[in-house]
Structure formats: C-alpha cells, structure tokens
Amino acid sequence: MRLRRDRSPRTIALHRYEAVLDRFDAEARSRLAAVGASLAAGDLPLPEQCRLITDEALRLSHLPGPAMVTGFGSIPYLPTNLSGQPAAARLRAIASDIATNASAGYGSAIGCADYFASISDMSFFGETDESGLDVVIRNTPMWRDGIRWPKSGGLANIPTINIGPWGRDYHTPLERLHIGYAFNVLPQVVSDVCAALLKELE
Structure with missing residues (x-):
C-alpha cells in the first residue's frame, strides 16, 4: 500500500x-x-x-x-511633510533657497527631500496627518x-524640517559621519536657516 x-x-x-x-x-x-x-x-x-x-x-x-x-x-513615528500653510511655505522657500546656493556658499552641495526615511523626533513636532x-x-x-x-495635543503640528548630517548606515552599528560636513558646513546651514526665519519676523 x-x-x-x-x-x-x-x-x-x-x-x-x-x-x-x-x-x-x-x-x-x-x-x-x-x-x-x-x-x-x-x-x-x-x-x-x-x-x-x-x-x-x-x-x-x-x-x-x-x-x-x-x-x-x-x-508610532508618523510621517511628516510641510503643508501649504504660510509658515510652512516660508520655511520651505528658505530651505530651498539655501540648498540651491549651497555649493557657492559652503563649498558643498545640499539637496532637499520630502521625507526622511528613518525615525525622527520630527514625527512629534512636524505637520502630520493624524487620521x-x-x-x-x-x-x-x-x-x-x-x-x-x-x-x-500629542503632536505639535509645527512646520519642521530635518537639517541633518551627511553619512551612511544611520541607526546601525556601521553608522558613519562625514566629520568635515558635520562640524563645519552643517552648523552654518542651521544658523543661516534660523537667521533667515528670524529676519522675516522682524
């Protein structure tokens, strides 16, 4: 059988x-x-x-x-993105302008991305869809x-961007950081974005 x-x-x-x-x-x-x-x-x-x-x-x-x-x-780390509200539009315009002129101003190219592909505190501060x-x-x-x-009030919904360092394999044991960009260029970029935002509020 x-x-x-x-x-x-x-x-x-x-x-x-x-x-x-x-x-x-x-x-x-x-x-x-x-x-x-x-x-x-x-x-x-x-x-x-x-x-x-x-x-x-x-x-x-x-x-x-x-x-x-x-x-x-x-x-949950909800995805955030800048809305069409005036404050968000102003932040987007300033960041885009600084990124466009980065090579001439800092000697380093900078790009803008709509989403940060990792976890970030932006999820709690930034504008997000709570539905x-x-x-x-x-x-x-x-x-x-x-x-x-x-x-x-768990989410602030404040226009927020992530101006981050340059490196590879973030949030892993092999995470690397470009020291020159992180300690020379990045602080100046953050300073210039803040100065531009504060200038418009004067």
Missing part, C-alpha cells in the same frame, strides 16, 4: 488585534487589563510587552488555532499601559 502525502496548504486565520478584543466580555477585558498593568510595571522592552499581551489576548479570546494576530509593537492614528491606537496592545501619549 502506498501512502499519499497531502500537499494542500493549511488555512491559517489572520486577525487584527482589535478584532481579537472584540470577542471579549467584561471579565476577559478585566483579566487582560491586569496583564497589561503587570507588564508595564516590569522592565521588558515595549515590543516584548506587546507580544506577551497579544499572546494572552489570543488565549482569552478562545479563537481556534492556528492563527496569526497582527498589531503594532512600538510608539491614521486611531487605527494604530486600537492595534497597539500596550497603548494604554506601556505608551505615555496624551489624550490631546
């Missing part, structure tokens, strides 16, 4: 974290809240806290397995206990 191996893929359910919570009754919510408070009082990193509370939420939901639960495990924050809140397991975020 020859046994035939079944190669058909097994279906695995996929749930958002908020969908798992929708199955909870009051008792389950109370139990999960206690777990969240306990994790927040410990010293585990936030992603690990979120993983553990997600595991507990799936157990309390009594959903059949196997299953995958998606969610977020960190504070997507609600779904992030609902799907971040440790939002209430592990993330300190005000109920209002």
